[in-house]
Amino acid sequence: MTEKLWRKNLINIEPYVAGEQPKNENIIKLNANENPYPPSAGVQEVLRKKDIFDLKKYPSADAVPLKAALAERYGLAPENVFCGNGSDDVLATAFRAFFNSDKPIFYPDITYSFYPVWCELLKIPYETKPVDGNFLINVKDFYPENGGVVIPNPNAPTAIGVGKDFIIDLLEHNRDVIVIIDEAYVDFGRYSCVELIKEYDNLIVTQTFSKSRSLAGMRIGMAFAQPELISYMHAVKDSYNSYPLDQLAIETGIASLNDEKYFRDTVEKIKATRDRSAKAFREMGFKVTDSETNFLFVSHPDIPAEEIFTYTREKGIFIRYFKKPVIDKWLRITIGTDEQMDKLIAAVKECIESR
C-alpha cells in the first residue's frame, strides 16, 4: 500500500465517537437535560401556517426578527442581541471573537465539557480552577491575570448556581478581559446577570432555547452584550457561515417568546418536580446538590454510581454517568415528568434494596 501523502494535511484531532441515542421510544430519557414538556402551542401554529413558498429565499442573515423579539422580552435593544445555531454555536463564536490572548482563559475544572474542546480546536490556552469539595467555585481563583473567563451559572453537571454578589465580584476583578457567563440553565435558577451588560462592557451572557423553552430540536441560542461586542460576534459569524438560523428556527423561537405564560408555567412545574425528586433522593440516603437547573446531581455514600446507572438502564431509564475523576461517584439526572421521576425513584429504591 502506498502512503497517502494527503493525510499529512489532515487536522490533528481525534475523530469523535458519538454517544448512544436510544432508538426505543419506550425508553425514559433523563440523560440529555431535555425538557419533558413540548414547546408552546404557538410553535405548532407556526408550522401549520408556514407558506413553503418563502423557503426558496435565504433567511434573515442576522435573525433580525428573532433578535427584535428577544430584545423586547429582555428590555434591551436589538443591537444587544446575537443569535446562533444553538448556544454551542454562540459560545464557539464568542470564544473565537474574544479569547485571543497569549494568557490562559480561566474556567472551573468541573464544568461544561465543551469548553476544553473549543480551546483545543481554536488553540486558546486555558487553565482550570478546581471547585471545592462541595463543588463550589471560589471567586478568588479568578482574580489573577488571565486571557478571559467563562463561568456557567448555574454550573453543570453540579447544578449549583451563584448569586449577584459572586458575579459582581468576578466582574470587578476582571475589568480588562472578556467575561462570559453561560446561562444555559438560568431559567431554573435564582439569578440571571443579563441586567449587568448595561454596566459592564466586557460581559457576554449566553442562553439557549434548548432547555427551558423545549426547543432543543430547533437549535437556537443567543448572547447578550453591549453593541461593540455583539458586532464582533457578527463579524466572526459572517466569516464562517452567514446564515446559521433557518427560517423555521427564527419563527418557532419567536412563537415561544410570545407565549410567556406557558414558558413560566412549564419552568415552575419542572422546578416543583425537581424539588420533590431531590427530597426523595435525600430520603434514600443520597447526597444531592442544591439544584438551580432542570437536573439533579446525586451521589450515594455506599452504592457506586455506575451500579445505579446500569440498574436503571436495564429498567429502560437512561440517566447520565461520567467515568471521570472527581465526579465518577455522581449521577446527573434530568428532571422528567412527575410520572417519569416516580418510575426512576422506584427503580433506584429497588436497586438499593436488592443489594
Next chain:
Amino acid sequence: MTEKLWRKNLINIEPYVAGEQPKNENIIKLNANENPYPPSAGVQEVLRKKDIFDLKKYPSADAVPLKAALAERYGLAPENVFCGNGSDDVLATAFRAFFNSDKPIFYPDITYSFYPVWCELLKIPYETKPVDGNFLINVKDFYPENGGVVIPNPNAPTAIGVGKDFIIDLLEHNRDVIVIIDEAYVDFGRYSCVELIKEYDNLIVTQTFSKSRSLAGMRIGMAFAQPELISYMHAVKDSYNSYPLDQLAIETGIASLNDEKYFRDTVEKIKATRDRSAKAFREMGFKVTDSETNFLFVSHPDIPAEEIFTYTREKGIFIRYFKKPVIDKWLRITIGTDEQMDKLIAAVKECIESR
C-alpha cells in the same frame, strides 16, 4: 475616557456590513441566485404533520436520516455523506479539516467570494490562479505543488462549467492533497463528479439544497467523499457545534429528496428560461457566458454594468453588480420565472433605448 484593555484580545477582523435585503415584497429579486419556485409540496406536508412534542429533543447529531436519504439517492453509503448547516458550513468545516499545510491552497481568482474569507479566518495560506479573458480556468495552473485545491464547478459568478476530462486531469495532478469540488450549481450543469469519489480517496464534493431544491431558507448542505475524509469532517463538526441541522431541516430535506420528479421538472424549467433569456440578452448586444447554472453573467460592450444595475433597480428589479476589478463590467442575473425575466429584459431594453 480610560482605555479598554479587553479590546486587545478581540479577534482582528473587519466587522461585516450586511448587504441590502429588500423589504418591499413587490421587488423582483434576481440578486441572490435563489430558486423562483417553491420546494416540493412534500415539504408543506412535513410542516403540517410535524408533532411539536418531538422538538423538546435534540436532533440527530449527524443528521442520520438525511444522510441515509442522500446515500440512497446518490447510490452511496451513509458513510460517504456529511451534512451541514448550508454548504457554507460544510465548506468551512472541510477547509478546517483538510487545509493544514504550510503550502498555499489554490483556487481561481474569479470565484466564490467566501474562499478568501475562510482562509483569513482559519489562517490558511492561499494563492489564486487567474482565469483567462473568457473566464476559463486553466487546469495546468493547478499542477504545481500546493496545500490543497478548491474549484467550483460550475464556477460563480462566471456561470461556466467544466467537464469530466478537466476534473480527471486536475485529480491526476493532485494526488497528494485534498481536492474540493464545490458543486453548488451542478444540478443546472453538465457534469457532477460525485461518481469519482469511489476512485479518488482525496476528493471531496460539496452540494447544497439552497439552489436547485428551493430550500435556501432551511440551510442544508452536504459533502460526499470516502469514509475516512467524512470521519474527519464529523470530528471537526463535533469540536465546534454537534447539532448543526435542526429537526425540520433534516425532515424537509428528506421530503425534497423523495420528490425526484418535481426536482427534475423545476431544474428543467429554469434551464429553459435561462437559455431563452441568454438568447434575448445576446440579441440586445450583450456578451453572455455559456451558463451551466441558475444565473447569467452578462456584459454590454457600450453600456456600463453599473448603469444597467441602477436602471433596473429603479424599476424594482434587483440584479447583482460587483464593484471589483475584472468583473466590474459584468452583471450576475439570477434566473427567475419566465414572467420575471420578461420584465427584466423589457427594462434592460428600455435602458439601452433611453440613451
